[in-house]
Amino acid sequence: MDTDKIYPSPSFSPPVVQAEDLSCVFRTPKASIAALTDISLSIPAGQMTAVVGPDGAGKTTFLRMLCGLIAPSSGSLQVLGYDASRNAQKIQNLISYMPQRFGLYEDLSVQENLNLYADLHGISQEVRKERFERLLEMTDLAAFTKRPAGKLSGGMKQKLALACTLVRTPRLLLLDEPSVGVDPLSRRDLWIIIEQMVREERISVIVSTAYMDEAERCSCVYVMFEGKLIAQGTPEELRRLTAGMCFEADVPSRLRARQFQAWLLDQPDYIMDAVPQGARVRFVVDEKFRHAGLPFKQLISPGQISLDEKNVHPSAPRLEDSFMFLLKKNEASSSILPPPALSSHGVSFLEEASETPAKEIVIEVRDLVRKFGDFVAVDKTNFCVAKGEVFGLLGPNGAGKTTTFRMLCGLLPASSGYLSVAGKNLRKAAAPARAKIGYVSQKFSLYGNLSVMENLLFFGGVYGLTAEELKKRIAAVLEQFDLLGHEDDLSGDLPAGFKQRLAMAAGLLHQPEILFLDEPTSGIDPLARRLFWRRITELAESGTTVIITTHFMEEAEYCDRMLIQDAGRVLSLGTPGEVRAQGEAETMEEAFIGIVEKARGIGKKESA
Amino acid sequence: MQSLLHLLRRIRSLCIKELLVILKDPSSRVVLVMPLIVQSILFGYAATYDLTYVPYVVCDQSRGEFSRDVLARIDGAGIFDRIATLDNAAQVENWIYDGKALLAVQIPPDFEERLRSGENTSLQLILDGRNSTTASIAMGYVAQMVSDWNGSRGASSPIKLISRSRYNPQLETRWNIMPAMIVTLSLMQILILSALSVAREREQGTFDQMLVTPLSPWEILVGKAIPPVLVGIVQGSLIFAICVFWFDIPFAGNLGTLYLTLFLFTLSVSGLGLSLSAVSKNMQQAMVFCFVLTMPLILLSGLTTPVSAMPESFQIATYVNPVRFAVESIRRIYLEGSGIADIAHNFIPMLAVSAITLPLAAWLFKNRMA
Incomplete structure (x- = not known):
């Protein structure tokens, strides 16, 4: 391969985006809201750039402005050398934009969607054939060209959306949170496609994301907060912000990871952030203790473990640590993100919880099957959930999680098998039985x-x-x-x-006694996710049973037990530690991918 | 008692929510009122019709050569269909009253004699004023034919046409159209409101949320049916007020009867709408169903063409159309002052539609899974 051609030196190309004092103010009858304030930046060509920030930071507004869909209120914006407010059409001819809700036509087949977008972009028939072949191969959709887009799983839909966005080679590709609601396997595929496009077609990519591991793949990261640009740099430069502040601690033997993490979060004088990771809890100390070793030895955690060299190990900073650090630093001057309001009896509840809990079973599922025609969505599934447990349902898109969920909530009748929630089958139970459950659906209905x-x-x-x-x-x-x-x-x-x-x-x-949460953290930034799980921990301590689905594999670490499903079958059931052991991996994400791919490999061999 | 309170509280919450969803947005409030006023006024001033079919009866007491000649001209005109030949004048009233005949031609016993002796005589027309448009056009045709006949007899014009109209003495089209508007104009909006209500929630995912609450499908049904019924009744009242105060059409009936009819009508339409809504996958589909349904509902209602003037197969089809019975009832209540006893038979088809569509909708809520 001719590498010279593939990697042009960025220094010779003009920047793809050049903004100076860019602001955007939305006026409503009641107030004017500053969506972006004084953004100045210059994004070089030929590389991947990430825009990260909490919800409402202005990421989407910024991307839409780059497309010329929103005019700047003040300041100047040049995209690919054109002024965004005067030459919006010229810019739109050169870029491709994939919004959060991409306009796939659900009733049209995969092929028809591709044709439609190729028609819209005026791609000639000759170019089309080769292009489609390549896109279908990259997205693994070649076997599904006749399937209506509406019948694809979430991950496949997103891949198709990306393929439709890429029917032509844009000079600049804009992706707005492309992996929201997408499982780890599809997410990995999406990124392989994006990276391949950058490498082979020399396009520039700007992506907004809530996943810090995705931002780490980019050459440059811009951190936004409340419409302002609060940091920028290479992932390495940003990681350095929390150098000497990151640690991993062993979880005290009688505690659950989430309890220990919650206790750490409740020490804001010392600890800025904590999150379960693998068998340990990762935490970041307050800035004043940077390179100060372990200044909190006097803290005695529940379970009588002191945070000293024996239990605490320094760790290399990750982008997420620095992201949290930047947000916490900036939120001091802001009102939207106060610390979680939590009960003062934090430590005492932990002591109680460490007692062996009474194993009262509140959810029981035996040989549960759900078929749609010939298609088996859920196949002979068995599991139990005890009172006060946090139980995770994990699996790739289309694995049968949502179907299982809907059956438990009584929204869908089971084809066969036994199921009981709070002692009842909610599908048949009288209305008052439903008052015992709470349900938060995927779309936050x-x-x-x-x-x-x-x-x-x-x-x-x-x-x-x-x-x-x-x-x-x-x-x-x-x-x-x-x-x-x-x-x-x-x-x-x-x-x-x-x-x-x-x-x-x-x-x-x-x-409710039982809370069902279907992907409650989809599209939610790390800071909000931390607060969310802190509340879940508190709910669980007060005896509420929580059933949750998620695509953030690290979140499985908060669960007491979890289930991995694929193609309707149970692949793994146990504590996070047991699942990691089964997947022979350090992190849950690797374990998950390992377990699912292994099962799929066996499945393929069997059918072959 | 306690559980009944609980039930009422749940339904109340649902009704409040539904009304908020409908009324919160100022633009949707405008949509609920403005088209209604504009259409009422438009119909009141602008609607006129062509005539293609006139069922009529004859009471020929003369039975002479001249009367046969005159009647032959009417029969031969192509649009007049003689559906009965009566023996005495007293029967005429029934044919008109039942709406079977649009007009009656009555020829006096001395018709032949007077003409032969060179005297003037008269030909009486009795018209159904409730279908004023068609009746007055039909009268015009008959008048033309009589004057032609007179012309063929020289300049003396021996036959004079005397017309009398029942139930709407001035034969104003408006009198015929406007009371029917009370139900037909609100039809479209009640149908859309109810058809969108479940489809919208399915599309936004809130319907699942509602199904997991203690609300039973029946409670959801009641909570979803009441708001469109209320909106329909308010809209009907608005058009009623326009009829009475703007167009000065005298109200001959009883308000209680009018509102009972209006309630039964809006209930049956809400039932139709909710059933559509429950089978629709999304709002777009629900809208299409609405439009597809509205046209035949209106055309087969007798609003513009009398039901008796429709082909027989269409007449049978009108029996499942609640609009037909509502239009008929409202006209009779409004113009004739009919009481409940007179129109109660019209309630049966409307109640039947409700009795089928409402339980169907409730069943579909739970059993039609997207």
């Missing part, structure tokens, strides 16, 4: 044109709370989920993180 308060009043009302109870509970959840001051906001206008908190608040108004 809320009434978009109703306000936060109206949504809460509705959900409380249909659960039969009296006016008085409802008032009390609404006050409680508003505070618990940090929604005070937003009661009158339209829920449809809220950023994803707020919607998720409101959906959680609505699902918990009636204090």
Whole structure:
């Protein structure tokens, strides 16, 4: 291969994006909201660039502005050498943009979608043939060209969307959170395609993402917060921000990882961030202890473990550590991200929880099967969940998680098998039985044109709370989920993180015994995810059983036990440690990919 | 008692939510009111019709050469269909009242004699004023034929046409059209509101959320049916007010009867809409169903063409159309002052539609899984 051709020296190309004092203000009848404030940057050509930031930071606004879909309120913006406000059409002819909700035509087949986008871009028939072949091969969709897009799994849909975006070779490819709701395997495939395009076709890519491991693959990372650019640099430069501040600690023997992590998070004087990782809990100390060794030896964790050299090991910083560090530093001056409001009895509950819990089974599933025609979505599945457990349902897109979930909630009848939730089959049980469960669906189902308060009043009302109870509970959840001051906001206008908190608040108004959460952290930034899991930990301590699906494999570490499903079958069931051991891997993501690929390999051999 | 309170509380919450979803947005409030006023006024001023078929009856007391000649001209005109020949004038009223005949031609016993002796005589026309447009056009045709006949007899014009109209003495089209608007104009909106209500929630994923709450399918049904019924009744009242106060059409009936009819009608349409909604995959599909359904509902309602003037197969089809019975009832309540006893038979088809569509919708809520 002629490498000279493939890697042009970036220094000779002009920047793909050049912004100076770029601002964007949205005016609503009530107020004007600054979506972007004084952004100045210069993004070099021929490389991958990541834009990261919490929800509502202005990432999508920025990308849409690059496409010429939103005009800057002030400042200048040059994209591929053209002024974005005056030459929007010229820019649009040169770029490809994949928005968060890509416009796939669900009733059209994979091939028809590709044809349509090729027609829209005026791709000639000769070019098309070769291009389609290549895209279908890269996306592994060649076997599914006749399938309607609406019938593809989430991961396949996203790959098809990327293929449609790439029917022509753009000079600049813009991707807005391309891997939201996509399983680790499809996510890996997506990135292989993107990296291949950069390498072989010399396109520049700008991607916004909530996954820090994705940002680490990029040459340059821009960190946004509340419409401002708060940091930029190579991943290495950004990682250095938390050098000497990162540690991994062994989990005290009688504690669960999430309990230990919660306790660490509750020491804000010393510890800035903590997250379960593998068999340990990773944490980042406060900036004032940088390179200070272990200044918190006096802290005695529950389980009587001191944080000293024996239990705590220094660790190399990761991008996520620095990201959290940057956000926490900036949030000091902001109001939107207060520390989680948590009960003061934090430590004592941990002591209690370390006692052997009574194993009261609240969910039981035996030989559960669900077929759609010939297709077996869930195949002879067995598991139990005990009261107060946090139970994770993991699996690639289309593995049968959501189907299992819907059957448990009584939304879908089982084809055969036994299932019981709080002692009942919810499909057949009388209405009051459903008051024992709470359900937060994938899309954070809320009434978009109703306000936060109206949504809460509705959900409380249909659960039969009296006016008085409802008032009390609404006050409680508003505070618990940090929604005070937003009661009158339209829920449809809220950023994803707020919607998720409101959906959680609505699902918990009636204090359910069992909480079902379907991908509650999809599209949510690391900071919000931390707060989310801190609340889940607290709920679990108070005896609420939590069933959760997620595509963030590291989140499985918060669970007591978990289940990995693929093609409707149970591949693995056990504690996170047991699953990692089965997958013979250090991290859950590797274990997951290993387990699923191994099972698929066997499946292929069997069918061959 | 406690559980009933719980039930009412749940349904109340659902109704409030539904009404908020419908009414919160100022632009959707405008959509609920403005088209109604504009259409009412438009129909009131602008609607006129062509005539292709007129069922009529004859009461020829003269039975002479001249009367046969006149009647032959009417029969031969192509659009007049003599559906009965009556013996005495008293029967005429029934044929008109039942809506079977649009007009009656009555020829007096001394018709032949007077003409032969060179005297003037008259030909009486009795018209159904409830279908004022068609009746007045038909009258025009008959008048033309009579004057032609007169012309053939020289300049003396021996036959005078005397017309009398039942139920709408001035034969105003408006009188006929406007009361029917009370139901037909709100039809489209009730249908769309109810058809979108479940489809929208399915599309946004909130329907699952609702199904996992203690709300039973029946409660959801009640909560979803009440708001469109309310909206329909308010809209009907608005058009009623336009009829009475703007167009000065005197209301001959009883308000209670009017509202009972309106309620039964909106209920049956909500049932139709909710069933459509429950089978629709998304809002787009629900909208298409609505449009496909609205046209035949209106065309087969007797709003513009009397049902009796339709081909027989279409007449049979009108029996499943709640709009037909609502239009008929409202016209009779409004113009004739009919009481419940007179129109109760019209309630049966409307109730039947509700009794089928509402349980069907409730069943579909739970059993039609997307």
